[in-house]
Amino acid sequence: MLDYNRNFLKSHYGVPFSESPRKISFCTHAIQSPESIFVIPDARKDDRFKNNPLVTGEMKAIFYAGVPLIDKGGHALGTLCVFDHKPRTLSDRQKNTLIALANQVVNLFELHRQNLENKALQKNLLKKNSLLKDFAGVVSHDMKMPLANIITTTDLLKAKYKELLDEKGLDYLNYLKSSSFSLSEYINGILLHYESDNLTINQRELFDIHDLLEELEDLLNADYKCVIHLPETNHLINCNKVALNQIFLNLIGNSLKYSDKESPEIYISVDENDDFYLFEVKDNGIGIAPDKLGEIFDLFTIATDKDKNGNRGNGIGLSTVKKLVTNLGGKINVASEIGKGTTFKFTARKADIPTQISGPEYDTSKSYKN
Known part of the structure; x- marks a missing residue:
């Protein structure tokens, strides 16, 4: 992976360090190359690398092949690359394989980023759902008592003032009571819906x-x-x-x-x-x-x-x-x-236990019909 001034190895094998200055990095050239794969068969014969400390020093990076890791936005984040201590060439099959592996690395980066975003979103949704459940519980509880009072008061009005009310007035009271019961059932349904998460x-x-x-x-x-x-x-x-x-x-x-x-x-x-x-x-x-x-x-x-x-x-x-x-x-x-x-x-x-009942205490021939 490459940032402004360094090349750091997110994952590596056979390389004795985890980062190096970007100015001596082979990968800097690879991410700027218009080709899908950047290959240096023998760095000792390439004017860009023959004096590079990675070539002349202990690492002896003679051969290099790198594929840019390009995200969905078209940005080259780094490379998937291989080195060797001696000159090499790659067959078309080897090049295609390295390109395919690089694409898989990018896919894994994307999945990892997506997973982190999903976890953050899930955490936020759980928090909001918890707040909504608390809100529903408080509001429902606070509404139950007034509704009970409305229903009781309606019955009292009908019992006490029945003789003074015409048919239309009684219909209004019946409608008021019916609506109150409907709202009460609605509130109970909402509470049960949210409480079902606990079952x-x-x-x-x-x-x-x-x-x-x-x-x-x-x-x-x-x-x-x-x-x-x-x-x-x-x-x-x-x-x-x-x-x-x-x-x-x-x-x-x-x-x-x-x-x-x-x-x-x-x-x-x-x-x-x-x-x-x-x-x-x-x-x-x-x-x-x-x-x-x-x-x-x-x-x-x-x-x-x-x-x-x-x-x-x-x-x-x-x-x-x-x-x-x-x-x-x-x-x-x-x-x-x-x-x-x-x-x-x-x-x-099911849980991993037997569930079929047999034995004299159960009459399996009984139809159980009313």
């Missing part, structure tokens, strides 16, 4: 997948009349239970909210291979338009204007699901057909 693949516990799904089924059946078909085969899962619970809660909840059937049905299957748990959630709901499938996992993107109760979604749930699946070392994809239903498939990376 990682390394936070594992051993649990029966049926236990988790049956708990969710009881919770969701309180609000929706539905049939949820659980997996017929039992699996013991070693995974982040909180993350998996949140994934299923979002996917099953969406299937129920966006159903146009009198009896919504959801089919859940679980399988595994050597490396991953394989999950599937399939419904018979309204489906998702083809032009929306590519963006439904984007934050604040809404696939359908309103759910079965007339409420508008906030576009946070599926984005959170994808983040959680990614944190579990897996991937998620979706297939859908308008009017027939939607299928989500996702994976989670």
Whole structure:
């Protein structure tokens, strides 16, 4: 590498020093040469080098070949070069090889620079993301209490002044309460989205997948009349239970909210291979338009204007699901057909332990259908 007044060797072999004055450097000539490779077969016969201390001294640099290291901006940073103590010539193949190696050196310099920039950018993004999470947490917390007050006050107004309000006045109060609930759900979604960063693949516990799904089924059946078909085969899962619970809660909840059937049905299957748990959630709901499938996992993107109760979604749930699946070392994809239903498939990376249950305590013939 060359700077204003010195030639320093970033990497070298067979040379007894790490830098020398630029004024005696062979490489100074190489980076100024219009040729792609600069070759001196015998420096003792070249007027530019015959009195050079690198030639006449202990180093005895008789032969030299150097290729300029030229960056994307066209600047010669230094050279990749070879010396010998006796005269030499290079074949075309040797020249092309040296040129190819020099190009690789430049590529490595560029990758190293890019890596340093990416690390700096990542550090900056992590800092900004942390500040954003803190901001979201503080703002969300500060908004929850006023919203709760609005909802409570609305109920009090309806109870106390119902006789004094006409139908339109009651509609206003109902709208106020509904909007407050929507905003509260939105705030909870944002908090969950940022808190999902803390749920990682390394936070594992051993649990029966049926236990988790049956708990969710009881919770969701309180609000929706539905049939949820659980997996017929039992699996013991070693995974982040909180993350998996949140994934299923979002996917099953969406299937129920966006159903146009009198009896919504959801089919859940679980399988595994050597490396991953394989999950599937399939419904018979309204489906998702083809032009929306590519963006439904984007934050604040809404696939359908309103759910079965007339409420508008906030576009946070599926984005959170994808983040959680990614944190579990897996991937998620979706297939859908308008009017027939939607299928989500996702994976989670396994730990190296057996997960298939067998034995008299588990009835694998049970269908687990409500």
